[in-house]
Amino acid sequence: MLFALQELVRWLGLTVFEMLVHLIALLVFTVFLALRLDDVAFASTIPGSYDIWIVFSPLFVADALCTYFNVIVLIRLYIEGHIKEAVTRTVWSSALLFVWSLFKELENMLAVFDFDHTIVDGNSDIVAIDLISPTNLVPNRKDFPNNWTQYMQKVFDIIKTIEIPAEQIIDVVSLMRPNDGMPKLMRALYENNVDIIVASDSNSLFIYNWLKHNKLSDMVSCIYTNPATISNSVIKIEPYSVQNKCNWCSTNMCKGAIMEEHVSNTNKKYNKILYFGDGQNDLCPILKLTKNDIAFPRMGYILENLLKSHITPAKVMPWCTGEYIYEFLKSSKLIST
Ligand SMILES: [Mg+2]
Numbered sequence: 001m002l003f004a005l006q007e008l009v010r011w012l013g014l015t016v017f018e019m020l021v022h023l024i025a026l027l028v029f030t031v032f033l034a035l036r037l038d039d040v041a042f043a044s045t046i047p048g049s050y051d052i053w054i055v056f057s058p059l060f061v062a063d064a065l066c067t068y069f070n071v072i073v074l075i076r077l078y079i080e081g082h083i084k085e086a087v088t089r090t091v092w093s094s095a096l097l098f099v100w101s102l103f104k105e106l107e108n109m110l111a112v113f114d115f116d117h118t119i120v121d122g123n124s125d126i127v128a129i130d131l132i133s134p135t136n137l138v139p140n141r142k143d144f145p146n147n148w149t150q151y152m153q154k155v156f157d158i159i160k161t162i163e164i165p166a167e168q169i170i171d172v173v174s175l176m177r178p179n180d181g182m183p184k185l186m187r188a189l190y191e192n193n194v195d196i197i198v199a200s201d202s203n204s205l206f207i208y209n210w211l212k213h214n215k216l217s218d219m220v221s222c223i224y225t226n227p228a229t230i231s232n233s234v235i236k237i238e239p240y241s242v243q244n245k246c247n248w249c250s251t252n253m254c255k256g257a258i259m260e261e262h263v264s265n266t267n268k269k270y271n272k273i274l275y276f277g278d279g280q281n282d283l284c285p286i287l288k289l290t291k292n293d294i295a296f297p298r299m300g301y302i303l304e305n306l307l308k309s310h311i312t313p314a315k316v317m318p319w320c321t322g323e324y325i326y327e328f329l330k331s332s333k334l335i336s337t
Pocket residue numbers: 114115116117118277278279
């Protein structure tokens with residue numbers, strides 16, 4: 001035998017009980033993991049289920065048991081005056097727990113969605129503009145050069161003058177069709193513990209209410225967009241920010257900066273980013289992706305064309321429907337449900 005049990009106890013700094021608990025946990029975990037990877041079990045389709053956490057649960061249970069055991073031993077050693085041994089044991093146990101927690105962080109993925117022409121099949125601002133009747137009241141885009149939020153504010157003010165309340169605009173936008181398979185894709189990503197954020201040049205009222213109407217708001221952890229409120233039955237929209245560093249994005253929003261800030265502000269380390277978009281302002285974040293990431297430009301839209309002449313280190317996967325993306329992610333084993 002390579003090591004006697006006594007030697008293992010001395011060299012690893014673990015008791016026989018701890019080794020047994022960790023070995024049983026590891027055995028159960030590997031069985032669970034194999035079952036999940038082969039789609040035999042823990043591949044639930046129930047919204048909000050955390051099947052990956054069930055796979056990892058034996059390791060968490062072992063951590064909890066060993067922590068409880070260590071606290072009891074630590075108190076006893078302290079009471080009996082073995083301070084040095086108590087400190088050594090605490091440091092060792094904390095280090096082990098830290099290593100396990102790093103291991104459990106391995107599957108972190110981030111999905112960044114554009115809204116117009118990506119989640120929904122259309123442009124929410126155009127849907128609002130189409131409410132203006134007669135059409136000669138529609139403001140001229142050239143009167144608001146390079147300032148989309150100011151233009152949309154003018155649109156909302158005109159809609160108020162033709163006596164359409166703000167709530168009606170939001171209702172019409174909330175009824176916009178999602179792109180085929182997009183709700184299924186977002187639910188699948190959520191069930192696979194992928195963090196989902198939305199970055200869009202639309203506005204918070206449109207996006208939040210659309211997601212809520214389509215029962216998807218719980219799946220999205222952050223919405224980065226132009227803030228909007230209702231005041232005296234008029235939608236009031238503000239620019240998300242003021243920027244002039246990025247020429248690909250509009251002056252009120254750089255999606256590349258949004259993605260970078262989200263990644264740096266979270267306490268997670270993402271090992272893969274999935275980016276879904278269609279427009280020119282989706283190019284900037286895609287150029288910031290790494291070779292581990294995947295860019296999903298919508299087929300036949302401007303982003304797909306731009307990516308023919310701009311190099312991103314990320315894998316580029318043009319898409320036509322959410323269902324197509326779902327099947328791709330599933331066949332690539334990036335999601336299991
Ligand atoms: Mg778009």
